[in-house]
Amino acid sequence: MNISLDYLNIKKHNGLYRNAGIPELVKFALARGEASLSDKGALVVNTGKYTGRSPKDRFIVRDETTENTVNWGEVCLPIGEDVFDKLYNKVVKYIEEKELFVFDGYVGAMEEYSMPIRVVCECAYQAMFSTQMFRRPTEEQLAKHIPEFNVISAPGFKADGVEDGVNSEAFVLMNFSKKIILIGGTAYSGEIKKSIFSVMNFLLPQKGVLPMHCSANIGDDGQTVVFFGLSGTGKTTLSTDPERKLIGDDEHGWCEDGVFNFEGGCYAKTIGLDKEKEKEIYNAIKFGAVLENVVVDENGVPDYKDGSLTENTRTAYPIEFIDNIKVSGTGNNPSKIIFLTADAFGIMPPVSKLTKEAAMYHFMSGYTSKVAGTERGITEPMITFSACFGEPFMLLNPAVYAKLLGEKIDKHDTEVYLVNTGWIGGVYGIGKRINLSYTRAMVTGIISGELGKVEYYEHPVFNLLIPKQCPGVPDEVLNPRELWEDKDAYDRKAFELADKFEENFSKFNNVPENILEAGLNKILV
Incomplete structure (x- = not known):
C-alpha cells in the first residue's frame, strides 16, 4: 500500500517499505549489514556508541502547548522551535537518498485511549523493533490508519552539537505542536519506545488516566497486579509468571475500567x-x-x-512469544500494587506494606539505584530518586500523577507493597543481591494474600510495615538490620539514606502533611 510522507516534508527517498513482514525486514537487515542472526534465529544488532538512553540529549520544544504544562528542569530540557526546525530540515535532506522503513500501528490496548502512530526508520532493524514493540494493526485498521504522532529515526545522521543547539551528535527532540519525535545520532532502539511512552504520559492525565511505568499480570481469578520500577529492578522478570497471564511488561494506563497495556511487545x-x-x-x-x-x-x-x-x-x-498472556492487553482495576526498588544501600526491607499515604510518598520519591548500562556512563549501581518510578518519561509535575494514584487506590481499595530486589546484608560491594527465588516467594505471598495474614512491625526510620514471616522465605531474611554484621553501621547508613529521602522530597511544593509523615519517622530523623 503506497503512502505519502509529504505532510512530514519527506518528499524524496530511495524506496519506501510500509509495514513489511518480519521475514522481509530480517532479509533487509542482513543484506544491509545491520545485523546477524543468532543460533535460534533472533536478529542480533550492535547499536555502537549508544547502548542506552542518552537523557542529556533529549529535548522538548517549548511553545504554547508545553510552556505551562511540562515540568521543566534537569529532566525535561527545553529547546526552541527554531532549533527543532533546523535539525528537522537537515534530517529530511539526509534521508533523501535513503531507503525508508515505515511502521504504522497503535499505542494503547483500550480503544478509547489508543493512539495511532507512525515510525519512519532509516534502519530495517528499527522498523522490526517497532513492529514487535507496538500494537500491530489489522489489515482493516491499516487501510484507514492516520497517525496522530510520528517518529522519525535516523541513527546515521549526527548533529553538530552546540552549533545545532543540542549537546552532542545524538538528539531526541519532541515537538507536541507538530506531533513529531525526531531522533538522530543514536541507534539505541529504546529511544523510540520511551519517546512514545513520554507522549502518552503527557496526554493521558488530561483524560483522567494514570500512565504507569509498570508491568502487569492477571490471575484466573481476575486479580490484576501491577509492578512499578525502573529498568533493572525486575518488572519484566517478576511479571512474567507461568501461573498468571501477562498483560504487558513495561507501560500501562489505569482508567476507570481497569488497566491497559500501551504496547504489543x-x-x-x-x-x-x-x-x-x-x-x-x-x-x-x-x-x-x-x-x-x-x-x-x-x-x-x-x-x-x-x-x-x-x-x-x-x-x-x-x-x-510468551505462552501465558492476556491477549486483549487489558485487565481489571488492580487489587495489588508492588513498587520495586534496587536498594544499593542494603537498608530497605526485602518486602514491606505501605499505607495509601506512604504509597504516595514512595511513588513521588521513586527511590532505586540506576543499574549498570541503562544510561550512558553508569557502570555500577548509583542511588537515584526517579519520581513515579519513571521520571525521565513523566513530563508533568509528579504531583499530578501522585494525585491520580491516591484517588485510584482509595476508590478500588488497592493494597500497596514495596519490594527490594537490590542488596541485603550490606551496601553494594559488601552485601549481596537478594535471591530471586526469595523475591518470587514474596510476590507470591502478596498476590495470594498470605502476607495479609501475618504480623507486622514498623521500621524505626522508614515508616514501612515489615512482615515477621513470609512463606518460602527464611524469617531472618525479612529483617534488613539483622542481616548486617555491624548493626551500628546499619543504623548510620539508614539515617544517611533517610537524609537523602528528605533532601529529595524538599523539591516538592505544598505536599500534604499526612504524606510527609508517612515517609520518615520524624522523631528519629
Missing part, C-alpha cells in the same frame, strides 16, 4: 539471563526477536553473561 534486559530462572524470556528469543548488544560467538550462540559491550543488553519480542 516486551523489551527485556538479558544480562545474566538464566534459562531455568527466566525460561519464558529465554524461550522468547527466537526468530522474530531482536537482540541488542548481546555478544554472540561464531555460531551465533549468545553469551548472556558477557557485558563487554554494555550491561544493558536487551531483547525485544512480541508479547505473543
Whole structure:
C-alpha cells in the first residue's frame, strides 16, 4: 500500500517499505549489514556508541502547548522551535537518498485511549523493533490508519552539537505542536519506545488516566497486579509468571475500567539471563526477536553473561512469544500494587506494606539505584530518586500523577507493597543481591494474600510495615538490620539514606502533611 510522507516534508527517498513482514525486514537487515542472526534465529544488532538512553540529549520544544504544562528542569530540557526546525530540515535532506522503513500501528490496548502512530526508520532493524514493540494493526485498521504522532529515526545522521543547539551528535527532540519525535545520532532502539511512552504520559492525565511505568499480570481469578520500577529492578522478570497471564511488561494506563497495556511487545534486559530462572524470556528469543548488544560467538550462540559491550543488553519480542498472556492487553482495576526498588544501600526491607499515604510518598520519591548500562556512563549501581518510578518519561509535575494514584487506590481499595530486589546484608560491594527465588516467594505471598495474614512491625526510620514471616522465605531474611554484621553501621547508613529521602522530597511544593509523615519517622530523623 503506497503512502505519502509529504505532510512530514519527506518528499524524496530511495524506496519506501510500509509495514513489511518480519521475514522481509530480517532479509533487509542482513543484506544491509545491520545485523546477524543468532543460533535460534533472533536478529542480533550492535547499536555502537549508544547502548542506552542518552537523557542529556533529549529535548522538548517549548511553545504554547508545553510552556505551562511540562515540568521543566534537569529532566525535561527545553529547546526552541527554531532549533527543532533546523535539525528537522537537515534530517529530511539526509534521508533523501535513503531507503525508508515505515511502521504504522497503535499505542494503547483500550480503544478509547489508543493512539495511532507512525515510525519512519532509516534502519530495517528499527522498523522490526517497532513492529514487535507496538500494537500491530489489522489489515482493516491499516487501510484507514492516520497517525496522530510520528517518529522519525535516523541513527546515521549526527548533529553538530552546540552549533545545532543540542549537546552532542545524538538528539531526541519532541515537538507536541507538530506531533513529531525526531531522533538522530543514536541507534539505541529504546529511544523510540520511551519517546512514545513520554507522549502518552503527557496526554493521558488530561483524560483522567494514570500512565504507569509498570508491568502487569492477571490471575484466573481476575486479580490484576501491577509492578512499578525502573529498568533493572525486575518488572519484566517478576511479571512474567507461568501461573498468571501477562498483560504487558513495561507501560500501562489505569482508567476507570481497569488497566491497559500501551504496547504489543516486551523489551527485556538479558544480562545474566538464566534459562531455568527466566525460561519464558529465554524461550522468547527466537526468530522474530531482536537482540541488542548481546555478544554472540561464531555460531551465533549468545553469551548472556558477557557485558563487554554494555550491561544493558536487551531483547525485544512480541508479547505473543510468551505462552501465558492476556491477549486483549487489558485487565481489571488492580487489587495489588508492588513498587520495586534496587536498594544499593542494603537498608530497605526485602518486602514491606505501605499505607495509601506512604504509597504516595514512595511513588513521588521513586527511590532505586540506576543499574549498570541503562544510561550512558553508569557502570555500577548509583542511588537515584526517579519520581513515579519513571521520571525521565513523566513530563508533568509528579504531583499530578501522585494525585491520580491516591484517588485510584482509595476508590478500588488497592493494597500497596514495596519490594527490594537490590542488596541485603550490606551496601553494594559488601552485601549481596537478594535471591530471586526469595523475591518470587514474596510476590507470591502478596498476590495470594498470605502476607495479609501475618504480623507486622514498623521500621524505626522508614515508616514501612515489615512482615515477621513470609512463606518460602527464611524469617531472618525479612529483617534488613539483622542481616548486617555491624548493626551500628546499619543504623548510620539508614539515617544517611533517610537524609537523602528528605533532601529529595524538599523539591516538592505544598505536599500534604499526612504524606510527609508517612515517609520518615520524624522523631528519629
